[in-house]
Amino acid sequence: MATFTVNGKSVTLDVDDDTPLLWALRDELRLTGTKFGCGIAQCGACTVMLDGAPVRSCQTQVGTLDGAEITTIEGLDGPEAEAVQNAWTKIDVPQCGWCQSGQVMAATALLKDTPKPSDADIDNAMWGNVCRCATYVRIRAAIHDAADTLEG
Structure with missing residues (x-):
């Protein structure tokens, strides 16, 4: 179970720690703006912000995100x-x-x-x-x- 912030809202997900953030966003949170491209962090289609820095969500495991702030394309502002x-x-x-x-x-x-x-x-x-x-x-x-x- 991991608790973190997505687009300004606190979320707690009961998924395996090694679940890729991409699939947690798309399947659990229904935020489908972040796309699956290659699955090996080589194409950038799945890029999100992790604490303000761009990362590949296909290779970022949910279990590493406790307390983190994630911004997806749906929450991008400024x-x-x-x-x-x-x-x-x-x-x-x-x-x-x-x-x-x-x-x-x-x-x-x-x-x-x-x-x-x-x-x-x-x-x-x-x-x-x-x-x-x-x-x-x-x-x-x-x-x-x-x-x-x-x-x-």
């Missing part, structure tokens, strides 16, 4: 998140959309840590977030647009 989501729409980033929640989570975390990222900063932060539709140029443009918006 100026960085709003700027990223608006830029994603403005630049028309998504195609199939499968990777987008993980991409948005990683981009938001980047802008919280690095308000005016260079291309290299973006590449480093987004590395490992795979887009099957190859919208990487638009992802980078949207992150720059979001940074510009935040800068004013």
Whole structure:
């Protein structure tokens, strides 16, 4: 049994300690915005925030989360998140959309840590977030647009 916070709400789950957070979110809490991609932490589709840092929920075990704060795409808020989501729409980033929640989570975390990222900063932060539709140029443009918006 593990107790932690998800999107600002305390939850207690009676699942095996080795249950991946991804499945606890999707199956137990019905938060389906976080996607299953590869199951081995290589694609980024399952990215959530753990105490403010992006992690792969497919490889994060529920038993390690007592007292932790998890934010999913459904609970993402704040100026960085709003700027990223608006830029994603403005630049028309998504195609199939499968990777987008993980991409948005990683981009938001980047802008919280690095308000005016260079291309290299973006590449480093987004590395490992795979887009099957190859919208990487638009992802980078949207992150720059979001940074510009935040800068004013």
